[in-house]
Amino acid sequence: MxxxxxxxxxxxxxxxxxxxxxxxxxxxxxxxxxxxxxxxxxxxxxxxxxxxxxxxxxxxxxxxxxxxxxxxxxxxxxxxxxxxxxxxxxxxxxxxxxxxxxxxxxxxxxxxxxxxxxxxxxxxxxxxxxxxxxxxxxxxxxxxxxxxxxxxxxxxxxxxxxxxxHLAFNNRDFVVDSPEVAQRLQSSAELVASDSDVAQLFGTQPGREIFVIATGPSLERHFERLREIRAQAQRPLLICVDTAYRPLLKQGIEPDIVVSIDHRISGLHLPPEKSAAITLVYLPMVDPQILTLWQGPRYVGYSASPIYTRMREQLPKAQLYVGGSVIHPAVDLAVKMGAEQVILFGADFAFPMNKTHAGWLDGELGPQLGAARHWVLDGHGQRVRTQLNFRSYLCELERFIAGHPRVRFYNSSRDGAMISGTTYHPEFSQ
Structure with missing residues (x-):
């Protein structure tokens, strides 16, 4: 010594x-x-x-x-x-x-x-x-x-x-006075004015179990079970994020609601052909062409972002929580609809099984697997590769969960990031 x-x-x-x-x-x-x-x-x-x-x-x-x-x-x-x-x-x-x-x-x-x-x-x-x-x-x-x-x-x-x-850097694409932002909001204003307020969905599913489906690699392990559950008469409500929509359809799983917030989402992610019975919940930065082609009901809301300040005043609609990823408003929607318990699928915030996303090729939805230089702990207590923005999204989801103690949150997989505030589901996380 x-x-x-x-x-x-x-x-x-x-x-x-x-x-x-x-x-x-x-x-x-x-x-x-x-x-x-x-x-x-x-x-x-x-x-x-x-x-x-x-x-x-x-x-x-x-x-x-x-x-x-x-x-x-x-x-x-x-x-x-x-x-x-x-x-x-x-x-x-x-x-x-x-x-x-x-x-x-x-x-x-x-x-x-x-x-x-x-x-x-x-x-x-x-x-x-x-x-x-x-x-x-x-x-x-x-x-x-x-x-x-x-x-x-x-x-x-x-x-x-x-x-x-990294907060200021992460928000660089959403400067209030950006010409690109202004042009997108102007082009979507007519649709925002005419589409239903997302608030109309709030409180419509009191006490119901809701599945929130993201696009992490672990989702692939649940396709068969989700397909079985979707066919049942009495079943949970299925809410998916936009990038999970196409992989789910390919597996014969039709979600009840799709949530989209990103200006980069295209028809590749949200093909409209089979959407007549599916509700789309969106924020005004989504491409108006996607909205126009969508065949099912459309509901619109805002986030707390200052880019929506003026539009919120002119066209009042309810607000959904956004912490950088579409997973946040999807979970917030489930809670505001009245969910008693929320089960997360594909919410990996990491690249388990040496894949980036379920149903997409390496790099199709962003950086390739080889670019992952960071890590989080998975449900087994092991380090699993990820990227910085995924870690930020995970932090914001954990903060949201901590703020809603009356809702039970379950994680369906131990292969992705450990999510504080969730419990591993006894059936799905085996």
Whole structure:
């Protein structure tokens, strides 16, 4: 045991004894750790530098400058080498610095190598594992290196942090004054005015079981059972997202409702030929040509996006929740229709079974499997490949579920991402 670790351990023992027990159980010896030198030096874990190798203090000051100087509370995600903690604590306006560990083994290793007692002993500091909390705290700074190195236990919070950091970039296609957005909304205005308000569907299925069907690869395992259920006289209501519509029809499964929100959806995804008995629920950014050709009933609503502000005032319709993916309004619709329990099919948010989507070729609906560089934990506790936007969509669905405790949510598969707030369905998830 190094001299640094003894002092650090004593500081943690005095304030957070249970936390020290957890840190002592971390396997820091398994880490691939190297000293990296430049004008200064830093620690590299699996090729990821924890800090600058040239001037750690200057880097920490630049990071601190991005945070509100007058905030009495700051949340720091990642422990680094202790540099940012020290800089933040120089601010007399700071009353509490909550440090959230993103990788327990990395922090345990740093405690062995460097003296961290100065910030550990500061009474304004609170320390804990990020994964102990269900949600991120604001305002925050997340150390970039530890967003990459986050361990399995803290992965859910890592995903929320990355989603929050990328929020402005993800919304770049939906600028309020974009000419493309304005043109699409203008072209759909007449249909929005004449089509039924989605609110007319709210409350029409009280207590009913509703299946919400997405396009994840695990959906393929359920085609046969869904076909059997669809043929029953007394059955759940079937709501599917737009990209699941064609694969379902191909399998002889006719959904009751299709939900579409994306301006990129075309007739390839929503062929109109067999749609006479199927309800389409849409947002105004959907291609008007798709809407015109649809043979069944059409219902329209809005999301909370500012792109719909003016149209909402001129043509009032109800609102559905959208968190980046069509899965969100589909689930929200099920809840607002009165569902007592919702079973999710194909809601994988990942690429299990080395596939991207059910019923589509690799890359037809977006990036190819080979482009997946990120991961989430599946229902077996294993890492499964995914992409960043899928992780963001998962975060938003989990937040929605947490906000509706009276509805029971079931996941039909363990092969995709584990969805917090859901229970694995005893029949479908076998």
């Amino acid at each position: 190094s001299e640094s670790f003894e002092g650090n351990a004593q500081a943690i023992q005095a304030r957070w004894p249970q936390l020290l027990e957890r840190l002592l159980a971390e396997d820091s010896a398994a880490l691939q750790a190297d000293l990296v030198e430049g004008l200064g030096s830093t620690l590299s874990i699996s090729g990821i530098q924890l800090t600058s190798r040239h001037d750690r203090t200057a880097e920490a000051r630049a990071q601190a400058a991005s945070l509100p100087a007058d905030s009495p509370v700051i949340h720091l995600y990642g422990t680094g080498l202790g540099d940012l903690q020290q800089i933040l604590l120089e601010n007399p306006a700071l009353q509490r610095l909550q440090v959230h560990i993103l990788n327990g083994a990395v922090f345990a290793l740093v405690l062995q190598l460097l003296d961290q007692q100065a910030w550990l002993n500061d009474p304004r500091v609170e320390l804990g594992y990020a994964g102990d909390l269900a949600e991120i705290q604001l305002p925050f700074f997340a150390l970039p290196s530890e967003l990459v190195l986050a361990d399995d236990y803290n992965a859910k919070i890592r995903d929320r942090l990355v989603s929050e950091v």
